[in-house]
Amino acid sequence: MTASNGPLSGLRVVEFASIGPGPYCAMLFADMGADVLRIERPGGNGWPNPIMDRGRASLTIDLGTAEGRAQAADIAALADVLIEGLRPGVMERLDLGPETMLARNPRLVYGRMTGWGQEGPLARTAGHDITYLALTGALAAIGRPGEPAVAPLNLLGDFGGGALFLAFGIMAALHERQRSGVGQVVDAAIVDGVTSMMSMFMGLLPAGLISLDRSENFLGGAAPYYRCYRCADGREVAVGAIEPQFWRVLCERLAAPAFVTQDRAGWPESIAWFEATFARRPAAHWTALFDGSDACVAPVLTLEEAQEHEHHRARHTYAAAGGLEQPAPAPRLSRTPGRIRPQEAGDAVLAAWARDPD
Numbered sequence: 001m002t003a004s005n006g007p008l009s010g011l012r013v014v015e016f017a018s019i020g021p022g023p024y025c026a027m028l029f030a031d032m033g034a035d036v037l038r039i040e041r042p043g044g045n046g047w048p049n050p051i052m053d054r055g056r057a058s059l060t061i062d063l064g065t066a067e068g069r070a071q072a073a074d075i076a077a078l079a080d081v082l083i084e085g086l087r088p089g090v091m092e093r094l095d096l097g098p099e100t101m102l103a104r105n106p107r108l109v110y111g112r113m114t115g116w117g118q119e120g121p122l123a124r125t126a127g128h129d130i131t132y133l134a135l136t137g138a139l140a141a142i143g144r145p146g147e148p149a150v151a152p153l154n155l156l157g158d159f160g161g162g163a164l165f166l167a168f169g170i171m172a173a174l175h176e177r178q179r180s181g182v183g184q185v186v187d188a189a190i191v192d193g194v195t196s197m198m199s200m201f202m203g204l205l206p207a208g209l210i211s212l213d214r215s216e217n218f219l220g221g222a223a224p225y226y227r228c229y230r231c232a233d234g235r236e237v238a239v240g241a242i243e244p245q246f247w248r249v250l251c252e253r254l255a256a257p258a259f260v261t262q263d264r265a266g267w268p269e270s271i272a273w274f275e276a277t278f279a280r281r282p283a284a285h286w287t288a289l290f291d292g293s294d295a296c297v298a299p300v301l302t303l304e305e306a307q308e309h310e311h312h313r314a315r316h317t318y319a320a321a322g323g324l325e326q327p328a329p330a331p332r333l334s335r336t337p338g339r340i341r342p343q344e345a346g347d348a349v350l351a352a353w354a355r356d357p358d
Contacts, residue, residue: 006033007336011174012353013037014076015056016096017045018085020129020154021162021190022113023052026083028167030055031329031338037079037349039063039072051326059346063094072096077105078353081170085113088123098185108183109173113166115157117189129157132190136161138198141212141220161193216264218242224270225250225262228300235283239274240296250295 011034015026023045030036031054038058059075062068073096076082082101084091091097098110112118115127130151133139143150166188173184204210211217221227225241241250247262254277260270278286283299290297301309307318307325319328321340329338 005336006031006338007333009033009336011035011081012079013081013083014039014079016072016082016084016086016091017041017058018113019045019047020085020158021166022083022085023049024159024163025111025113025166025170026056027052027054028163029081029170030341033336033338034081035349035353037075037346037353039075050322050324054322054326054343055341057344057346057349059350063096069094069096073101073104075350075353076101076108078350079105079108080174081109081111083111083113083166083170088112088114088118102183102185106182107177109170109177109186110183111166111170111186111188113162113188115162115190117192118187129154129190132157132161133194136191136194136198137212138194141201141214141217143214144221145213145215156197157190157194161195161197162188162190165193165196222267223262224260224267224274227271229274229278231278231283231286232280233282233284236300237278237283237286238298238300240298242296246294246296249293250290250297253289253293253295 008029011029013026013029013034013036015022015036015038017023017038017040026036026038036056038053038056040058040060042060042062061072063072072094076096084096092099098112101110102108114123115132116122116125130139133151133156134149138156139149139151142152166186169186169188173186177183201210201212205212210219212220214220215222218226225239225247228236228238230236239250241247244262250256251260254274256273256277259266260273262270286297287299306312312318316328318325319340320326322342326340329340332338
């Protein structure tokens with residue numbers, strides 16, 4: 001593969017094609033310099049994505065044949081990391097499960113990405129992001145009182161509790177391998193990751209410092225100082241003035257009357273005043289009014305508008321690659337930064353691995 005000075009340069013990752021969190025995790029590894037070789041099923045995975053699929057080489061292999069399974073096993077024997085996102089038991093039926101592959105390649109870190117995990121009553125049951133969030137307590141806290149819960153795209157489950165925890169688990173296993181010399185299985189379940197992400201709320205609930213009731217949760221939009229307001233042009237602004245010093249800036253710039261307060265008893269009246277106030281002017285007016293202040297007010301941008309925002313432009317948050325505007329690799333490293341790498345031929349990458357098995 002093209003030489004890279006990224007922090008994971010030289011790391012070999014074999015990715016069994018899946019959708020959602022598995023491909024995103026593999027993209028993160030590729031951005032940081034790892035050689036990622038995807039084993040693609042005939043016909044693809046049904047969700048081609050020129051951004052999330054970046055940086056890989058790929059080979060189409062029919063795992064339904066003995067020859068295909070043998071070829072996949074040979075590839076995994078040369079890898080440091082394996083990523084798969086199939087239902088529990090599928091890789092075992094293909095004779096590509098952890099027991100088989102670790103026996104052949106003891107240093108392999110075998111990353112498994114599922115919604116429910118490898119065991120438990122629901123392990124072999126179908127699900128999606130919203131299904132997993134429903135059983136973690138997270139979904140119940142998101143939305144307006146008296147209305148159905150709101151699914152936060154699939155950012156919270158698939159990518160937050162899923163892909164990022166899979167990547168963290170793999171890196172932890174690689175670090176441990178430096179001491180022990182052997183790999184292990186990483187069982188990354190979305191329900192486990194989201195449950196971990198709920199740690200702050202579970203810790204604050206017993207002390208009465210937060211509520212997950214939608215009518216009481218100040219982080220869920222119930223408070224006047226942490227919610228979105230519609231403007232005269234139909235656009236919205238997001239207000240996040242939680243701390244008293246930020247709240248003061250917000251109220252001073254709006255010349256808010258004395259009854260506008262952060263106190264719980266005054267929330268309904270304060271919200272009504274903010275709604276009426278923001279509705280009098282277009283979003284651009286409020287953006288200009290709060291520009292550069294600590295009021296924590298921002299326009300609610302579309303994805304296309306976000307790409308043009310001056311802060312993102314100054315930081316090069318997006319990068320042009322492959323004829324597309326793409327999110328730049330994150331996080332940023334000072335000495336060995338990641339980069340968006342072109343896709344390459346799978347045969348060439350596999351040949352390079354085979355020439356240098358160490």
